[in-house]
Amino acid sequence: MKSEIMRKALIGSAIRTISEVGIDHATTKLLATNAGLNEVYIYRIFGGKDELFKEAFISIDKSFSDAILSFLPIVYDKSIDIRVRFRKLFEKVWQYALDDKEQCSFFIRYYYSRCYTNAMTEDRKRIYFKIIKIFETAFSHGADAWWLFNHILDVIFSSAVKILREEIPDNKQTEEKIFDLIYSAIQPHLK
Numbered sequence: 001m002k003s004e005i006m007r008k009a010l011i012g013s014a015i016r017t018i019s020e021v022g023i024d025h026a027t028t029k030l031l032a033t034n035a036g037l038n039e040v041y042i043y044r045i046f047g048g049k050d051e052l053f054k055e056a057f058i059s060i061d062k063s064f065s066d067a068i069l070s071f072l073p074i075v076y077d078k079s080i081d082i083r084v085r086f087r088k089l090f091e092k093v094w095q096y097a098l099d100d101k102e103q104c105s106f107f108i109r110y111y112y113s114r115c116y117t118n119a120m121t122e123d124r125k126r127i128y129f130k131i132i133k134i135f136e137t138a139f140s141h142g143a144d145a146w147w148l149f150n151h152i153l154d155v156i157f158s159s160a161v162k163i164l165r166e167e168i169p170d171n172k173q174t175e176e177k178i179f180d181l182i183y184s185a186i187q188p189h190l191k
Contacts, residue, residue: 007045007055009035014049014056019105023053023113050115057110057120060103061127067096068131075138082138082190083183090179097160098170104160111157143189155182 013035017026028049032039046052071092075085097104110116125132128149135145159178163170 003045006035006037006041009037010042010045010052011056011059014052015060015102015106018053018056018109019102022109023115026053053110053115054120056106057116058123058127060107061124063103064096064107065127065131068093071096072131072134075134083187086183086186087179090182091175094156094160094175094178097156098163101164104157104164108157108161138191139186139189140191148186148189151185152182155185 010031013031014026017031017034021030026049028039028042031049031052032042035041042049042052046055071089074088074092077085080088125146128146132145132149135149136143139145139148155178159168159174162168163174168174
């Protein structure tokens with residue numbers, strides 16, 4: 001049980017630390033200090049800091065996947081125009097991304113880093129499998145639901161980071177522009 005507490009502390013530390021200082025400055029000493037542990041536990045529990053970073057990324061992906069699955073019932077209400085349904089889904093996902101600055105920042109920093117590998121894509125496909133299967137039912141035959149879903153995530157997370165850094169305003173106009181960007185990419189592929 002104690003190792004699970006240490007594991008969670010190190011994952012939380014990785015998310016906070018990378019969010020604050022970036023991957024290149026996230027030393028094992030800093031990661032361990034921020035978790036209130038000795039550096040040796042990074043190696044005992046994860047085998048090294050790259051594996052710790054990967055596990056932190058996977059934990060965020062799993063949380064995000066669970067959140068999206070909980071929001072998906074909105075899409076099934078066929079009495080509402082499809083654009084309105086996707087807009088309601090977007091609003092929930094968008095707010096979820098903005099609600100945790102550290103997770104959002106970590107996600108972007110890790111995803112676009114040297115640490116993210118092609119092998120991670122297979123892990124992500126497993127994590128988002130249910131969502132992709134549901135998305136496939138909304139898109140026309142031949143549409144690449146995985147690619148479209150990743151495009152949506154890229155736009156959401158990169159835009160959310162810009163808002164969190166105060167590079168763009170956090171208002172309804174910005175939200176509408178981001179939704180329009182996403183919807184314009186997926187709309188041609190909808191059934």
